[in-house]
Amino acid sequence: MTSEAQRARLEAVALEMAGRGWAVFPIMPGRKWPPAWHTKDNCAGRGPCAAGHVTPESLATTDPEVIARVWSRAPYNVAVFPGKSGLHVVDCDVRKPDEPAGPDGWAELQELAARRGGPLPDTWTTTTPSTGRQLWFQTPPGCRLASTVKHIAGHVDTRGWGGYALAPGSVRADGAYELFDDTDPTQLAAWLVQANVERAPTAVSGRREKAVAAPDAYISAAVRGEVDRVVSARSGTRNRVLSTAAYALGQLVGAGLLDETYARTELRAAVATWNTPDSWVKDDGVIDTAMRAGADNPRRAKPRSGTRRAA
Numbered sequence: 001m002t003s004e005a006q007r008a009r010l011e012a013v014a015l016e017m018a019g020r021g022w023a024v025f026p027i028m029p030g031r032k033w034p035p036a037w038h039t040k041d042n043c044a045g046r047g048p049c050a051a052g053h054v055t056p057e058s059l060a061t062t063d064p065e066v067i068a069r070v071w072s073r074a075p076y077n078v079a080v081f082p083g084k085s086g087l088h089v090v091d092c093d094v095r096k097p098d099e100p101a102g103p104d105g106w107a108e109l110q111e112l113a114a115r116r117g118g119p120l121p122d123t124w125t126t127t128t129p130s131t132g133r134q135l136w137f138q139t140p141p142g143c144r145l146a147s148t149v150k151h152i153a154g155h156v157d158t159r160g161w162g163g164y165a166l167a168p169g170s171v172r173a174d175g176a177y178e179l180f181d182d183t184d185p186t187q188l189a190a191w192l193v194q195a196n197v198e199r200a201p202t203a204v205s206g207r208r209e210k211a212v213a214a215p216d217a218y219i220s221a222a223v224r225g226e227v228d229r230v231v232s233a234r235s236g237t238r239n240r241v242l243s244t245a246a247y248a249l250g251q252l253v254g255a256g257l258l259d260e261t262y263a264r265t266e267l268r269a270a271v272a273t274w275n276t277p278d279s280w281v282k283d284d285g286v287i288d289t290a291m292r293a294g295a296d297n298p299r300r301a302k303p304r305s306g307t308r309r310a311a
Contacts, residue, residue: 010075027077090137091105129172129176147159219252226267227245231270
């Protein structure tokens with residue numbers, strides 16, 4: 001393919017992404033970094049640039065006239081800025097040749113979905129030159145998620161605010177980014193929101209600093225039911241629904257059936273699907289108050305089969 005044909009093809013890719021409402025910006029030809037307007041290879045490509053260069057966040061655009069003008073200059077690769085586009089991209093890497101045997105990012109993500117109660121829905125998916133895959137999701141309304149590196153799993157990164165992902169059709173010396181599944185992007189599931197916002201991959205609970213354990217199947221189903229009610233709560237009812245859910249989970253915490261940190265993390269992840277940065281403090285206050293009240297009135301556990309009640 002001639003350079004001009006490649007330039008025209010990549011311009012078409014950029015226009016297609018913009019037509020979806022996804023903000024794009026150019027990456028140097030044949031590379032995945034740096035952005036085309038950076039002239040120093042040591043620029044970070046995001047946030048304030050010490051050299052005074054413009055940033056992807058400021059120039060990412062859906063304007064077809066701007067795109068045609070920029071891509072008329074060279075066969076730039078096409079980067080999508082997920083945060084500005086209402087997207088969150090889950091990037092599953094393959095294991096490097098010098099790593100010991102073990103699961104790759106895709107297997108790790110599937111295992112995480114099974115452990116968190118999933119599902120892992122079909123969504124718009126691309127493959128990378130290294131045979132990794134990237135799952136593109138819609139970000140829940142009002143939810144602003146930052147990019148992460150090896151946070152939700154050892155070979156899984158995410159691209160949100162502060163990061164970018166290359167569109168299918170972009171090329172590198174070792175291959176191309178290709179479309180794997182053209183299903184329209186589905187909304188990022190609550191359990192994936194939670195995995196992104198957790199403060200540490202392994203949380204601790206209580207003064208003894210013990211590892212947080214996932215609840216058993218019965219309690220996990222109860223937690224999922226409360227979380228789903230919070231996620232689906234309509235505007236005007238959210239405060240009441242959140243308070244009720246936090247109280248119910250607090251009862252399980254008070255009964256010793258549910259870890260408090262696990263419960264708080266689940267509720268905060270659910271709230272993150274519909275709140276705004278300004279409401280974090282208020283929502284946390286609702287969770288704290290209701291959970292304490294529930295813990296003071298613990299749920300009575302049903303006796304196990306074969307266990308006699310005390311007289």
